[in-house]
Amino acid sequence: MPATSQPYPPRRRRTYRLLAAAAGLATAGALAAALPGTAAAGESHGKPGGHWPSRYQDVQLLSFNDLHGNLEPPSGSSGRVTELQADGTTKTIDAGGVEYLATHLREARQGKRYSITAAGGDMVGASPLISGLFHDEPTIEALNKLDLDVTSVGNHEFDEGAAELARLQNGGCHPTAGCYTDQEFEGADFPYLAANVQNEKTGKPILKPYWVWRKDDVKIGFIGVTLEGTPGIVSADGVKGLVFKDEVETINKYAKVLQAQGVQSIVALIHEGGFPASSSYNYNCDAPGAGDGISGPIVDIAKNVTPAVDALVTGHTHTAYVCTIPDPAGRPRMVTSAASFGRLYTDTTLTYDRWTGDISRTAVKSANHVVTRTVPKAADMTDLITRWNTLAAPIGNRPIGYISADIPNTGTESPMGDLIADAQLAYARTLDPSADLALMNPGGVRAGLTYAAKGSEGEGVVTYAEGFTVQPFANTVNLQDFTGAQLIQALKEQVSGGNTAAPKILQPSSGLTYTLDLTKTGADRVVTDTIRLDGAPIDPAATYRVATNSFLAGGGDGFTTLGQGTNDLVGTDDLTALEQYLTANSSPTAPIAPPATNRITVVQ
Structure with missing residues (x-):
């Protein structure tokens, strides 16, 4: 390329x-x-x-991460970024959409003879219907048109397993769905890097561990890894037969390999991230007085990755930051992330020293830029979206419900999360009337529902495409028996174990209430004696029938107790459950209202 x-x-x-x-x-x-x-x-x-x-040559590195198949401009809060103003106030900007991303990247490359475009994983997976319905072939096609040079894998690249990831890389028709057009899918023009993902039997990486960009006498190596904890946040089938190795050990290993090949300039593409102290994309986390401008897993990773690596492009947390974190030698090193959904891109200048073949770290500069919607749309991306939307329209435009206002996916307890939990409980009771409650993992709720009119649909209409965007994983709704003690333990796992630092608050169905005291630490943040079901305290010795999706039923997201249920009953997919609930409980004259988020009382 x-x-x-x-x-x-x-x-x-x-x-x-x-x-x-x-x-x-x-x-x-x-x-x-x-x-x-x-x-x-x-x-x-x-x-x-x-x-x-x-002697010195500036090389432009454009990067982004966590696109998740968002070809069309994402809606609601998913399609906005916060910008810090000079006077300390903030404003929100509508952002994202591959038609605009293409224009911004192409304009940024103008006059830059030495330019590389890289990504930090999760290009696909949890995608809106225009991409997800076609197993993300449209997104790979769009990334090819964007002239993406290289990306790491992310956890969502494994949603459909290693064989499907290999197909996205190499091409070919889907094994069960076949070809969607009269031309066979050609696969990615760019390499997916998976240095720390090994075949369990052979011990070898399932895809290339590294790749070297060359132009004239300039060469820069890229190592790609995903988070070691991928098996805990992906379905068991998606990671079957795979081993995920430590990020730092893997990067350090392949940095030595690249150096042995004469490549001294190295960039790590890491699908793991951090949490900046501000939600503004242009917050200066290196400013005097900013203190610890970033926290989270990427900090320890950055502090331990070999100094041979000159910059880290990260992702996974869907946050925006451009920070320096000292390497093991104490030298500042650039660490970046461009939020998610194509709302931002990062422009980093790497100053290449031809005498040493290395990057002059003191000259590295970087900034995040908004993918505004005020620039012209890229015509080739508009054609791509139109073509795939035409194929998806018969399915995607079908109305499945009606809402009276936006149902957002924001907050510790979100209206959208509550609605899904209620839908799953209602569906579960059609399978077994004794079902008591439902719990929904927050990571499985990918968007909210928007009241504003979309296309030919009127205000308040919910289409199948919108429902697919909210719940794209095709998990099944499962019913299991748990003791009251297990249910209490599962709620405590929201804020303990692997979820201590970054809590994952389960969205409860109506009737389940409790207090979450954030002034406390660890599992104590869930106040046990406040947990009620329909007003009655949870009895540790009693048995409760609980509905979850298949991901939680397998112990995903660190909820090991939810993987220990008994008397398992497997139902339909979760999107069908949501559709049935909306159809049964809403109409054009009686739309459903956003649930009141009063099931979890938060003390701060």
């Missing part, structure tokens, strides 16, 4: 270092004196009309 979106004549690889060595010239000054056409060491551009490149 070309390094930029425009054709350029090839440049001859220069041999000035070899000439200098042969002449016995040991210093930059001696080299410059012997070869008058050579630029001074501190220059960033070659002398016009000269025969020798300068």
Whole structure:
């Protein structure tokens, strides 16, 4: 793939270092004196009309992460970013959409002969209907058109298993759905990197562990990893036969491999992230007085990845930051993330030193930029979206319900999460009238529902495409028996164990109430004696019939207790349950209202 979106004549690889060595010239000054056409060491551009490149070459690194198949502009809060103003106030900006992302990236590349575009994983998975319905082939096609050079895998690249990931890389028709058009799917033009994902039997990476970008005499290596904890947040079938190794150990291992091949400039693409102190995309976490501008797993990773790595492009947490975190040698190193859903992109300047083949860290600069919707749409992306929407329309445009106002997916307890839990409980009671409650994992709720009119649909109409965007995973609704003691333990796992630092608050169905005291620590944040079901205290010795999705029923997201249920009954997929609930409980004249988020009392 070309390094930029425009054709350029090839440049001859220069041999000035070899000439200098042969002449016995040991210093930059001696080299410059012997070869008058050579630029001074501190220059960033070659002398016009000269025969020798300068010592330093600026290389543009454009990056983004967690696109999740959002080809069309995401709606609601998923399609906005917060910008910090000079006076300390903030404003929100509508952002995202691949038609606009393409325009922004192409404009950013203008005049940049040395330009690379990389991504930090989760390009697909949990995708809206336009991509998810077609097993994300439309997103891969769009990324090819974006001239993406390389990406790491993320956890969502394993939603359909390693075989499907290999198909996205290599092409071919889907094994069960077949071909969607008259042309066979060609796969990704760019490499997916999976350095720390090994085949359990062979012990070898399932995809390339690293890749080297080359242009003229400049070469930069990329190592791609996903979070070691992927098996805990992906269905068991998706990671069957795979082993996920430690991120730091893997990166350090392949950094040595690249150095042995003469590649000294290295970038790590890491699908793991952090949490900045501000939600504003342009917050300066390195500013004096900012303190710990970023926290979370990426901090320890960054502090332990070998100094041979010059920059870290990260993801997974859907947050935005451009921070420096010291490497093990104490030297500042750039760590970036561009939020999610194509709302931002990061523009990093890597200053390549031709004499050492390494990046001059002191010269690295970086910033996040908003993918505004005020620029012209990229025509090729508009054509792509139109073509795939035409195929999806017969399914996606079907109304499945009506709402009286936005039902957002925000807050510790979200209206959308409550609605889904209520829908799953209602469906579960059609299978077994003794079902008592339902619990929904927050990560499985991918968006809210928007009241505003969309396309030809009127205000308040919920289409199948919107429902698919909310719940794209095709999990089944499962019913299991738990003791009251197990139910209490499961609620405590929201804020303990692997969820201590970043709580995962289960969305409860109507009737289940309790207090979450955030002034306390660990499991004590769930106040046991406040847990009630229809007003009655939970009896530790009693048996309760609980509905969850199949991901939680397998112990996903750190809820090991929910993986210990008995008397399992498996129902239909979760989107069907939501559709049935909306159809039964709403109409054009009696739309459903957003649930009141009063099931969890939060003390702060």
